[in-house]
Amino acid sequence: xxxxxxxxLLRKRWPWFxxxxxxxxxxxxxxxxxxxxxxxxxxxxxxxxxxxxNTAELxxxxxxTAKQVASYKELVSSPRVLDPVIEELGLDESAASLAAKVQxxxxxxxxxxxxxxxxxxxxxxxxxxDATALSLAGLVSEIEKPxxxxxxxxxxxxxxxxxxxxxxxxxxxRLNLLLGGLIxxxxxxxxVLLRERLDTRIRSHEDLRMVTDASxxxxxxxxxxxxxxxxxxxxxxxxxxxxxxxRVRTNVQFLTLDTDRRILVMTSAIPGEGKSTTSINLAxxxxxxxxxxxxxxxxxxxPSVSKYMGLEASIGLTTVLxxxxxxxxxxxTWGNKNLHVLPSGVxxxxxxxxxxxxxxxxxxxxxxxxYDVVIVDTAPLLPVTDAALLARxxxxxxxxxxxxxxxxxxxxxxxxALQTVEAPVHGIVLNRMPVAERASYKYRYYEYQPDPTERxxxxxxxxxxxxxxxxxxxxxxxxxxxxxxxxxxxxxxASRPSMRDHEAPASAFSDExxxxxxxxxxxxxxx
Numbered sequence: 001x002x003x004x005x006x007x008x009l010l011r012k013r014w015p016w017f018x019x020x021x022x023x024x025x026x027x028x029x030x031x032x033x034x035x036x037x038x039x040x041x042x043x044x045x046x047x048x049x050x051x052x053x054n055t056a057e058l059x060x061x062x063x064x065t066a067k068q069v070a071s072y073k074e075l076v077s078s079p080r081v082l083d084p085v086i087e088e089l090g091l092d093e094s095a096a097s098l099a100a101k102v103q104x105x106x107x108x109x110x111x112x113x114x115x116x117x118x119x120x121x122x123x124x125x126x127x128x129x130d131a132t133a134l135s136l137a138g139l140v141s142e143i144e145k146p147x148x149x150x151x152x153x154x155x156x157x158x159x160x161x162x163x164x165x166x167x168x169x170x171x172x173x174r175l176n177l178l179l180g181g182l183i184x185x186x187x188x189x190x191x192v193l194l195r196e197r198l199d200t201r202i203r204s205h206e207d208l209r210m211v212t213d214a215s216x217x218x219x220x221x222x223x224x225x226x227x228x229x230x231x232x233x234x235x236x237x238x239x240x241x242x243x244x245x246x247r248v249r250t251n252v253q254f255l256t257l258d259t260d261r262r263i264l265v266m267t268s269a270i271p272g273e274g275k276s277t278t279s280i281n282l283a284x285x286x287x288x289x290x291x292x293x294x295x296x297x298x299x300x301x302x303p304s305v306s307k308y309m310g311l312e313a314s315i316g317l318t319t320v321l322x323x324x325x326x327x328x329x330x331x332x333t334w335g336n337k338n339l340h341v342l343p344s345g346v347x348x349x350x351x352x353x354x355x356x357x358x359x360x361x362x363x364x365x366x367x368x369x370x371y372d373v374v375i376v377d378t379a380p381l382l383p384v385t386d387a388a389l390l391a392r393x394x395x396x397x398x399x400x401x402x403x404x405x406x407x408x409x410x411x412x413x414x415x416x417a418l419q420t421v422e423a424p425v426h427g428i429v430l431n432r433m434p435v436a437e438r439a440s441y442k443y444r445y446y447e448y449q450p451d452p453t454e455r456x457x458x459x460x461x462x463x464x465x466x467x468x469x470x471x472x473x474x475x476x477x478x479x480x481x482x483x484x485x486x487x488x489x490x491x492x493x494a495s496r497p498s499m500r501d502h503e504a505p506a507s508a509f510s511d512e513x514x515x516x517x518x519x520x521x522x523x524x525x526x527x
Contacts, residue, residue, distance in 0.1 A: 009196060017188040024184020028176045037168035040118050041126035043133040044160035047072060047111040047140075049153050065111050065154065072140055072156070073113055076104035076132060081139055085131040089124075102132055112159075122164045129162035200407040208401065208428060211412045217255065217398070217427035218248030220278065221435050230277040230308045233284045234335075242285075245278070248429055249285040252398070255426050263364055263374045263394040264426070267387035269414035270380050273402030274431040276304045279377040287339035291372040294331065296342045296364075298390060299379045300351035303344035309334055316345030321359050327366065340371070351379075356389040364393060381414040391423035399425055402432045 010017070047065045075081055079095040086098060105114040115133050119125035137156035144152040202208060205216060221241055229235045233242045252264065266282070268275040276299065283295040297305035298317060306313035311332050319325045320342070331340045348354055355378075367374045376394065378387040391397035397418060401411060418425060 009192065013192045016192050017185060020184040020188030020191070021181045022184070024180040024182070024187065025177050026180075028180025028183075032171045032173050032176045035171045036120050038118055038120060038170040039122040039125045039165040039167075040116055040169045041122070041129040041162035041165055042117075042160075043115050043129040043158060043162040045113040045115065045133050045136060046157045046159045047113065048155050048157065050151065050155050066109075068154065069106050069111055069113060072136065073104040073106045075139060076102060076113075076115060076136055081132060081135045084135045084138075085128060088131055088135075089127055091128075098128070102128065113156075117162070118169075122166070126162040126164045130158070133158045200409060201404050202401055202406050202408060202411060202430075203403055205430070207408060208411075208430065211408050212415050212425060212428070214399070214415075214425040215427050216430055217251035218244055219430045219433050220244045220248070220274075222403070222432035223435065226277075226432075231280065231284070232277075233281045233288070242281075245281045246285050248278075249282055249289065251427065252282065252286075262372060263368055263376065265376045265378055265387065265391045265394045265397040266400060267378045267391065267397050267414075268380050268400045268402065269382050269406045269410045271302070271383070273380075273400050273405050275380070275400040276377050277308065278400045278429055278431055279375055280305060280308055283339060283341075283373075283375045284335065286373050286375075287336060290338065292338050292340075292370075293373045293375060294340045294342060294367050294371045296367070296374065296376045297344040298355060298376050298386070300344055300347055300355065300386065301379045301384060303347065305341065305377055306343040309341060311341055311343055313343045314346060316343030317363075318345035318348050318354065320345070320363065321354050321357065322348075327363065342367075352385055352389065355386050360390075361393050381417045382410060385417075388417050388421045388423065391418055392421040394423075396424045396426045398427050398429065400429045400431050403430055403434065405432060 047069055049065060077099040082095040082098045082102065085091070086093065086095065091098065101118045103116045103118075105116065106112065107114070113136070115129050115136070117125045117129035117132060119128065137158065140154055140156050141152040144154040146153070202211075208214075208216060221244065223241070226232075226241075232239065233245060236242055264282075266275050266279040279295065283293050287293045295305060296317060297303050299305075300318065303313065305311075306316070311334065315325060315330050317330070320327050320330045327342075330345070331342050333339070334341050354360065364374065364376070376390055378390050378397075381387045387397065399411075399414065415425060
């Protein structure tokens with residue numbers, strides 16, 4: 001990773017680091033709270049020689065005592081020093097266990113011995129230090145006594161008695177909390193880096209570039225109410241998500257300028273990436289721009305177009321392919337008269353055979369001659385082969401990639417499935433992008449501000465225009481769910497001007513000029 005990537009990761013995952021630091025501090029605070037406090041008391045002993053007035057003897061005696069101090073220091077932890085201490089204080093422990101609580105220090109170039117005693121009771125620590133100093137002095141006088149008799153030439157004097165400590169030396173609360181925070185920070189960095197390495201989900205343009213060089217033709221954000229309100233363009237026509245879908249529409253128009261048949265096969269790698277809702281909203285935006293659009297629900301495994309749009313689902317693509325009904329009678333009008341929908345029909349036992357048949361190819365050819373744009377919603381690529389078959393017939397596909405849903409190996413496998421049938425990826429729609437992530441790709445000059453006078457969608461979610469409870473006040477014109485004699489037949493291709501023969505309607509482009517510009521690569525590679 002580049003340094004800039006680490007900085008971006010720190011900015012994106014800072015709550016993780018804060019959480020780990022707080023957790024580390026709390027853990028060490030609990031440990032500190034339950035740790036038994038340890039107190040230390042210190043007494044000091046001075047080593048000297050008795051009864052010498054001669055200067056030479058004093059110097060010689062001083063050198064002798066300085067050499068002996070190291071030996072006396074080692075005697076402090078011996079049983080001969082500590083046994084009298086245990087007996088005097090009535091301690092319920094052995095000399096070995098008491099030796100772990102007593103230490104001796106000899107400052108350099110001095111004849112001083114510091115005796116440090118530790119304990120969980122302050123007064124006990126002071127008593128042990130003083131008793132040990134007196135016991136050491138007595139032992140030295142005994143072992144340094146001349147064999148001829150008389151007093152020992154070496155004298156140990158207690159020059160500083162131990163004072164009762166007022167605060168413990170362990171645990172060190174400040175040091176422990178600082179150490180806990182540091183360990184938590186290191187653990188947080190490690191967990192975040194490991195998570196980034198192991199997490200292969202597609203989350204950004206950089207992740208897409210690691211898999212494919214196909215152009216990103218749009219980025220659509222995700223919010224919590226998206227599943228309840230799939231018809232974004234109809235229910236929130238001025239929202240940022242609706243504007244993002246209009247941008248996808250504009251880019252798709254450029255993608256298809258060099259094709260004779262404007263057939264868009266919409267698919268994804270796995271379920272749950274939002275391909276059906278993207279197909280529906282793209283069809284609505286194209287119809288609003290003045291194009292005659294037909295939306296075909298070719299997902300014969302789990303069809304959802306009719307459910308989202310409130311249409312009759314029992315008659316549709318499958319009944320046309322098996323010859324039970326004419327195409328004109330199966331197509332239903334939705335919204336304005338520019339948008340027509342061919343539902344899936346009854347789910348068949350052999351979807352792949354139907355979609356890969358000659359009848360399906362002929363049906364798409366017929367639709368392409370009668371409509372400006374044919375949008376085909378298909379099943380995901382990885383579970384079944386339906387989308388690959390249709391992409392081969394149409395000459396390519398548009399991949400809808402769900403941010404945070406699909407993994408890089410899955411997307412690579414989906415792209416490979418299209419390459420196997422020689423169907424190129426026309427473009428990628430990065431769907432379900434978190435709003436915080438999307439903000440880094442746009443300018444924030446234009447933002448959606450709801451108009452208090454604007455009609456807001458109410459009532460049951462997931463309904464399309466013409467359903468009960470969608471709009472307050474006067475109802476819009478209800479869509480014709482079945483094309484009857486009163487529905488105008490599609491204009492013949494010869495008499496209807498083609499989108500390739502004239503400029504696209506102004507509404508198809510003007511609304512994108514004020515849209516928040518994104519940083520994604522769009523169409524320069526295609527145009």
